[in-house]
Amino acid sequence: MNKKTxxxxxxxKEEVEAIYHLPLMELIYKAASVHREWHDPSEVQICTLLSIKTGGCPEDCSYCGQAARYHTNIKVxxxxxxxxxxxxxxxxxxxxSSRFCMAAAWREVRDNRDFDxxxxxxxxxxxxxxxxxxxxxxxxxxxxxRLQEAGLHAYNxxxxxxxxxYEEIISTRTFDNRINTINNVRKAGITVCSGGIIGLGETHRDRIxxxxxxxxxxxxxxxxxxxALARVAGTPLENNPKVDTWEMVRMIxxxxxxxxxSVIRLSAGRIEMDETEQAWCFMAGANSIFTGERETLLVTPNPGVSEDMQMLTNLGLKPMIKESAKTTCTTH
Incomplete structure (x- = not known):
């Protein structure tokens, strides 16, 4: 594929700020053009996220229903x-799905039988x-x-x-703690999956x-x-307003x-978006979603796999196939 960008x-900061504040239609056009240079615009990677250990987390992330200190209806x-x-x-x-992600509500990994x-x-x-x-x-x-030796492809x-x-949202760890873990992951030869959440009460400057x-x-x-913030009853951010779809499109x-x-993943918040709104996100450069049989994204509602497959069909999109699968089946 001819890569020009x-x-x-x-x-x-000034360059990113200028891009972010472009008139929306011009921004989407530029993003769609870049997307076509680097990716097959008809492919969307389907990822499944499974909570392998739920709730009881000692952190105080203001958005998270899995924090032990908040009174939510989430079952540990x-x-x-x-x-x-x-x-x-x-x-x-x-x-x-071509990617399977396992999530545990831990503050940190400990060298014990659970990690084994x-x-x-x-x-x-x-x-x-x-x-x-x-x-x-x-x-x-x-x-x-250890995770890399076991075959881990990516760490989120x-x-x-x-x-x-950051300290307005979480006080039990620092932003530098986040960066240190990402550095450790990269040193081990594992690919990095890292993004963020909008709708936490942050400014446009924070997003930039x-x-x-x-x-x-x-x-x-x-x-x-x-x-997009998935508002969970019982958390400090439960009454934050719904994130506007155009704000998601602008971020993507x-x-x-x-x-x-990079693969840009349209993640939490899809349950409050209709098909048209999600289509704009794909047009703006998103090329991955999380789906699953349980119709949840960790502990918040999410569209189900059959609904998502129908959406892709309606939009003329198809699931991304892993490179290894392409070479073996000569047909991500």
Missing amino acids: ELRNDWT QALLPTETVIEHARKAKESG RVIDMVKGVNELGLEVCCTLGMLTEEQAE HNLDTSEQY SMILTLATMPKHPDSVPVN ATARIVMPA
Whole structure:
């Protein structure tokens, strides 16, 4: 594919700000043009996210229903049996997913039997031929190396918001803790999945700052999730207003322009978007979604796999096929 837009890691705040504030239709046109240079615009990567350990987290992330200190209706669930997780991954593959992500509501990974079980899960999912992703909280370099040796393809660790606004949302860890884990993941040779959430009460400057942090990393994240706040009853942000769809489109388009090679994931908040609104996000450069049989994204509602497949059909889109699968079946 003829790639004309260069990859840059030296973006300035002023440059990103200028892109972000372009008239919306011009911004979408620019983003769509970049997207076509770097990606097949007809392909969307289908990812499945499974909560392998739910609730009881000691963190105080203001948006999260899994924080133990908030009174939500979320049921605490211990680490799932390995066989159960592998069966979920098998079903996800059969439904069209090419990436399977396992999430545990931990502050950090600890070197114990639970982590040993996660290592076994990674090995088992990897053997199915899926891209394996985990999000388990903070990681040391040695823990990242163990995951890489087990076959982990990607590690998700979102920035959530800007460095300046971070302490307004989370006080139990720092923005630097986030960056350190991302660095440990990268050192181990695992691809980085990192993005953030809009609708937390942040300003446009905060959104621009978050994108700038991602776009000026030594290597852009392999994938960048863009989440709209999923408001959970019982959390401090439960009464925040719904994120406007055009705000999501603006974030996705800006991320696409400054990180052209990355997969941009339209993540949380899709349940409140109709098909037309999601189509605008795909036009602006999103080329991945999370779906699943449980119709949840961790602990919040999400469209189901059959609904998503019908949407892709309606929009003339198709699930992305992994490169390894392409070479073996000569037909992500």
